[in-house]
Amino acid sequence: MNLTPLSYAGIAAGLGPAAGGITVRLLDETDSTNADARRLSAADARVCLCAARAQTAGRGRLGRSFFSPPDSGLYMTLAVPVTAPLDHAVGVTAAAAVAACRAVRALTGLVPGIKWVNDLWLGERKVCGILTEAVAPPDPDRPVILLVGLGLNLSTAAFPDGLRAPAGSLADFLPGDAALDVGVLCGTIARELLDILRADACFSPDTLSAYRERLLWKGCPVTCVRGNECFSGILRDVDDRYRLIVDADSGPRLLDSGEISVRLAGTPL
Numbered sequence: 001m002n003l004t005p006l007s008y009a010g011i012a013a014g015l016g017p018a019a020g021g022i023t024v025r026l027l028d029e030t031d032s033t034n035a036d037a038r039r040l041s042a043a044d045a046r047v048c049l050c051a052a053r054a055q056t057a058g059r060g061r062l063g064r065s066f067f068s069p070p071d072s073g074l075y076m077t078l079a080v081p082v083t084a085p086l087d088h089a090v091g092v093t094a095a096a097a098v099a100a101c102r103a104v105r106a107l108t109g110l111v112p113g114i115k116w117v118n119d120l121w122l123g124e125r126k127v128c129g130i131l132t133e134a135v136a137p138p139d140p141d142r143p144v145i146l147l148v149g150l151g152l153n154l155s156t157a158a159f160p161d162g163l164r165a166p167a168g169s170l171a172d173f174l175p176g177d178a179a180l181d182v183g184v185l186c187g188t189i190a191r192e193l194l195d196i197l198r199a200d201a202c203f204s205p206d207t208l209s210a211y212r213e214r215l216l217w218k219g220c221p222v223t224c225v226r227g228n229e230c231f232s233g234i235l236r237d238v239d240d241r242y243r244l245i246v247d248a249d250s251g252p253r254l255l256d257s258g259e260i261s262v263r264l265a266g267t268p269l
Contacts, residue, residue: 001155001171002179005071006053010183011190014103015049018191027052029070033077034149038135041079041145045137047194048079051186055151072156072169076186079135080197081143089146090257091202093118093132094242096148098210099192100128104152107185110173113216116235116244117257120152121216125168128152150189154182203240212237221265222246224255232265 004010006026012019023044030036030052037050054070078096082088097114104120105111112120112127120128128150135145153169171178201207215238222235224246233248244255244262255262 001174002177003071003155004179004181004183006051006074006186007183010181011049011051011187013181014184014187014189015191016187018194019187021046022190023048025050029054029056031056032149033075034131034133034147037077037079037147037149038133038145041081041135041147042138045081045142047081049076049186049190050079051076051183069156073154074150074152074182074186074189076189077147077149078190078193080146080148080194082146083143088202089132089134090117090242092146092148092197093130093257094211094238095196095202095207096130096132096150096189096193098207098214099196100130100150100152100189101214102192102210103185103188104170107180107188108170108174108178110170112214114211114214115216116238116262117242122168122170122173125166125172127168127170148193152185154180203242208238208240208242211242217264223263223265223267224248224253225261226255235262 008026011024023046025040032055033050033052037048040048040050052075055075097118097120100120101112110122112122115121118130119126131149133147135147137145155171156169159167196202196207217235218237220235221232223232231248233246236245236247238244239254246253246255
């Protein structure tokens with residue numbers, strides 16, 4: 001796969017008219033784009049986009065690490081001031097998954113599915129993870145900042161042992177001569193997400209429908225773990241707040257996006 005490296009020009013091309021008023025920072029390497037965006041947003045109340053060619057301490061949900069080798073993935077964080085209640089963060093995470101799916105399809109033709117609540121899969125491999133964090137501003141008169149971090153494997157060929165999910169890259173599903181401008185992809189994902197956020201459309205019928213169309217494992221038996229509780233059931237859908245609907249033996253269950261792990265029945269937890 002032929003990758004054009006991250007560049008300010010590529011990001012600007014992907015953002016298009018949405019670039020106005022956005023602070024963009026591009027680094028060769030950082031500890032974590034979420035950490036970098038946290039530092040940047042402490043001094044800048046505008047929308048900030050941080051992207052890096054490598055991360056030394058990339059993170060996923062529940063404190064897990066995210067493998068981020070140089071020049072083979074897209075590692076980015078969009079920092080967005082919000083006034084909505086923080087329980088809307090799950091809607092922002094879902095919107096980010098929809099935005100990434102739309103951008104990947106537009107630029108590569110691939111159609112990822114969404115593993116609830118925040119992972120993108122192609123075939124039987126995870127290719128992308130999303131982590132949303134809230135940051136209280138130093139000035140109480142300023143809005144809360146949501147950090148929407150995304151790590152997308154583009155051409156990574158080898159992954160560490162012991163990953164919780166089978167990992168893959170976009171390159172696994174594209175012809176060898178496929179070309180992709182990483183900066184354009186970064187800017188396009190950010191633009192798609194900003195379009196949803198600026199329209200206050202995280203929970204709109206259009207965004208919910210797009211998420212549901214891509215939701216994986218509907219109708220399949222799954223195992224759910226929440227704290228010390230473990231139960232099995234059939235995954236049905238998400239409700240209008242992106243809570244997962246699972247038909248358990250004890251009756252229907254609604255799962256929010258807290259400390260929960262969901263796996264196809266029979267796969268390791």
